Amino acid sequence: MTEATQGPHRVVIIGAGLAGLTAATTLVAASTERDPIDVLVVDKGRSVGGRLATRRIGDATLDHGAQFFTVRSEAFAMAVERWLAEGVVEEWCRGFGEVDGYPRYRVSGGMNRLAKWLAEGVPVVTRRRANAIIPGPDRWAVAYEAAAREPDEADSIIATPPVPQTLELLQAGATVLDGDTAQRLAAMSYHKVIAVLAELDRSPELPPPGALQRPDHPVFSFVSDNQAKGISEVPAVTFHLSHELSARLWDHDNEAVRAAIADEMATTLGPANIVEIQIQRWRYAGPIRPDGESSILAATRPGPLVLAGDGFGGSKVEGAFLSGLSAAERILAAATGHGSEH
Ligand SMILES: Cc1cc2nc3c(=O)[nH]c(=O)nc-3n(C[C@H](O)[C@H](O)[C@H](O)COP(=O)(O)OP(=O)(O)OC[C@H]3O[C@@H](n4cnc5c(N)ncnc54)[C@H](O)[C@@H]3O)c2cc1C
Structure with missing residues (x-):
């Protein structure tokens, strides 16, 4: 329990x-006098959002990390209701190719806008890279x-951060984790x-809603027309290479990546031509097998x-979000004696 006389409970995220x-x-919402x-x-x-990433290329705006989201839990549904009411998010579609009735949401103006909107009420410093989490006698540094x-x-x-990056910070600060946490985390990959981002001279020939989701496709697992999605003023397509192809091409240069996907890209785009193309690599796109808990209390001291x-x-x-x-x-729960396990 933090006494007001000791000053506020300081949390660095x-x-x-x-x-x-x-x-x-x-x-911030839970802070009281x-x-x-x-x-x-x-x-x-350079800016907030992480994998909620939106990039501009000329007049084009492209989501290049997360493309949309779905809602399963009650806690997330409540937040999404609020975001819908505030006009931050919109329903995009109810399926790609096959309509299954299950809403997929997009963020108005691009996925990164949700992060910017959330960040409005909190003190955030960008361009600040942590390189160690260090336990002191009374406080963390x-x-x-x-x-x-x-x-x-x-x-x-x-x-x-993605777990391997967090482990580097802990190791650099000689932080010892409780119990078997270190072993459990070392196994995560x-x-x-x-991601390939292309501004085009005309709209591509993609079926409604202007996107293809193909988890088993050998070349592109997701293709999205950002103009049809409502976030780009001009035709612009995001391609996500399949996990297998991304891993295979990871150490190749951008020219080799372009050459490897050229035929499939031309078939997917139809008569549209590429005006400009950029390639973005996500080393930690998503966990292969997430840990079962929504968050981990990895140490209690200091x-x-x-x-x-x-x-x-x-x-x-x-x-x-849930994490x-x-x-x-x-x-x-630790700082005030209130709060519940999630
Ligand atoms: C290509 C791709 C497609 C995806 N598609 C979808 C999708 O369609 N639907 C969906 O639901 N999800 C999708 N995802 C997953 C989704 O984007 C992520 O699950 C989610 O955004 C992760 O949020 P996070 O806060 O856990 O991590 P992040 O967004 O990665 O945030 C971690 C932050 O930590 C910062 N950081 C790291 N190290 C340091 C350091 N040393 N010092 C300071 N800061 C640091 C990073 O800059 C980053 O901003 C996709 C992800 C990718 C990459």
Whole structure:
């Protein structure tokens, strides 16, 4: 229990993706005069969002990480209701190719806008790369890459990068994890995905709603016309290479990637021509097998250290949201004696 006289309970959250921002907004909302919580979110990226990523190429706007999301849990449904009411998200379709009646949601203006909208109410510093999580005698310290920058001290830490990156931060700070946590986390690995972004001179010939989802296709697992989706002013297509092909081409240069997909891309696009093309590599696109818990209390000394992100619980956008929520609840339970397990 934090006494007001000791100052607010200070939480540093590493990562301003959906998990980190959900944890942050939950903690900010739970802060009271009696149990004040001081939250700081840091991210190494130029902007917030992580894998909720949207890029501009000329007049084109393309989602190049997550493309859409679905809703299964009650907790996520409640948040999505609010986002729908605020006009941040919209229903995109009820299936790709085959209509199954199950809503798929898009974010108005591109997936990254959801992160920007969530970040409005919380202190976030971008372009700040943590390089170590260090346990001190009384508090944690998060050290940064720029040697000139002072570490941030915290009573609690929530780390939301993909697990292998979080493990590097813990190792760099000589943090010892409780129980068998280290072993459990060392076993986690992620799919790689290569994304190809193309601005076109005319609309591609894709069936409604302008996207193909093909988990078993050998070349492209997902193809999306961002103009038909309603986020780009001009024709622009995102291609996600299959997990197998992404892994096979990972160490090849961009020219080799283009050559390997050229025929399939031409067939998919029909008569449309490419104006500009960019390639983005996601080393940690999604966990191969997420941990069963929505978040992990990895250490309790000198204060709670909670690991979260889409590697925990259900994966994907909904999993990241639920993990952020669960992490915040763990901190609240430890810091105020309130909160419930999620
Ligand atoms: C190509 C692709 C397609 C996808 N498609 C879908 C989809 O259609 N539907 C769906 O539901 N999900 C999809 N996903 C998954 C979804 O995007 C993720 O599950 C979700 O966005 C993860 O959120 P997160 O907060 O856990 O992680 P992230 O968004 O990765 O956030 C982690 C953050 O930590 C930051 N960080 C890392 N290390 C440090 C450090 N040392 N210091 C400071 N900051 C650091 C990163 O910059 C990042 O912003 C897709 C993902 C990819 C890559």
